[in-house]
Amino acid sequence: MLNALSRRIRKKxxxxxxxxxxxxxxxxxxxxxxxxxxxxxxxxRPVVDRIFPFDRMLEAMAYVEQGRTGAGKVVVSMMPRPSST
Incomplete structure (x- = not known):
């Protein structure tokens, strides 16, 4: 099963x-x-769809659960946001 799936993906x-x-x-x-x-x-070359800060984790999970069809990963960043001065 996995081999057939992999073959289809490689062909595409x-x-x-x-x-x-x-x-x-x-x-x-x-x-x-x-x-x-x-x-x-x-x-x-990773393909990133969207990046969410850690404090918006629930929004990121809701976005993933929408069944989106676009390419790319959804990233939750643990890095602090740069302060705007």
């Missing part, structure tokens, strides 16, 4: 000129380092 990605590879990840420092290097080199 190829039609859009995107290279796609699916893999499972475990918490592992070396693998995380590899991902970090791929990101730094511009190989991995």
């Amino acid at each position: 990605a190829a039609s859009l000129g995107v290279r796609y590879q699916f893999f499972f990840m475990r918490a592992d420092g070396a693998r995380l380092g590899t991902l970090g290097a791929l990101y730094d080199d511009g190989v991995l």
Whole structure:
């Protein structure tokens, strides 16, 4: 089942000129380092739909539950907002 799904996704990605590879990840420092290097080199380019600050977590969850069809991840940021001075 997973292989058939992956094949369909790879075919769609190829039609859009995107290279796609699916893999499972475990918490592992070396693998995380590899991902970090791929990101730094511009190989991995995350797609972000919206970013919510942590204090708007409920709004972020409601947004995700809307069943949106757009591309990108919804991010909840733990970083403090810059103060406006």
